[in-house]
Amino acid sequence: MYALNERQQQIVEKAEKLGREVLGKYAQEVDEKGRFPEESIKALQEAGFMGLVLAPQYGGWGEGPRTFIAVLDTLAQYCGSTAMVYLMHICGAAAIQAYLPADGEQILRDISAGRHLTTLAFSEKGSRSHFWAPISQARQNGSAHILNCEKSWVTSASRADSYIISTRAPEAQGPMEWNMYFMPTTTPGIKMAGPWNGLGLRGNDSAPVTIQDAPVPVNQRLCEPGSGFSAAMQHVLPWFQVGSAAISIGLAEAATRSSVQHATQTQFQ
Ligand SMILES: Cc1cc2nc3c(=O)[nH]c(=O)nc-3n(C[C@H](O)[C@H](O)[C@H](O)COP(=O)(O)OP(=O)(O)OC[C@H]3O[C@@H](n4cnc5c(N)ncnc54)[C@H](O)[C@@H]3O)c2cc1C
Structure with missing residues (x-):
């Protein structure tokens, strides 16, 4: 095939x-x-x-x-x-x-x-199925961006070694100006926000995750500033x-x- x-x-x-x-x-x-x-x-x-x-x-x-x-x-x-x-x-x-x-x-x-093991952390409670348009927004703190997000489905949430995570850029004016970052799951501020109890695919740990004041160095950004959508x-x-x-x-x-x-x-x- x-x-x-x-x-x-x-x-x-x-x-x-x-x-x-x-x-x-x-x-x-x-x-x-x-x-x-x-x-x-x-x-x-x-x-x-x-x-x-x-x-x-x-x-x-x-x-x-x-x-x-x-x-x-x-x-x-x-x-x-x-x-x-x-x-x-x-x-x-x-x-x-x-x-x-x-x-x-x-x-x-x-x-x-x-x-x-890595995974994607794009979808948010607020953006729902529009996972390409995050609601959350980073703020700049020196050479780090501080992330605060309510991610709704992160496959391998508690097992992954890193998340590829989206959030609006600190300077963003709208939902399409976001950054994509590499975030190790050892970063402080990551909390599992609930269990995954699916109707099918029940073993993939696609759980909600709260990211609270999590610092990500700017050199872990995986796109040009604000161009996560295109990336x-x-x-x-x-x-x-x-x-x-x-x-x-x-x-x-x-x-x-x-x-x-x-x-x-x-x-x-
Ligand atoms: C098993 C599984 C694993 C996943 N893993 C990941 C992951 O690793 N990382 C990640 O980032 N995301 C992941 N997702 C999330 C996925 O990408 C979607 O964001 C998520 O499924 C959307 O779910 P929701 O309940 O928020 O949908 P809703 O937004 O509530 O949508 C429900 C229904 O309403 C429709 N709808 C929504 N908005 C509108 C509108 N404006 N007009 C008309 N219809 C509309 C939708 O098409 C859908 O049919 C996963 C999802 C599943 C099921």
């Missing part, structure tokens, strides 16, 4: 094997308990998948959207929660690679080596859009397959 070359096909086969042997093994328990799919994420980290789209100079595999969506589709067929965590991680990793914050090269090497449109949202679609396709494929199996292989006793 994705017209992959031989190398890309091998990567997808590797994902398929992990899906069969690890993701599928834990998916039901992950969903029933609403717990993070740690075994599956660890397996992806150990196999090198976290650097799928990063350049080889950072230890990545240098793959593009075609391989990414084929991998996501495959993972989603075994565990939707794992696929969601992986999607948000790749979106964040792509932003870090595009705009290299301070220590960016080391962060990228850590990502490729499976030592760093996200170029380097984050394309991955997000095709990746979200691939997860939906994977879930639908698995549901169809299991329905057909049930309808054709079960019998009236």
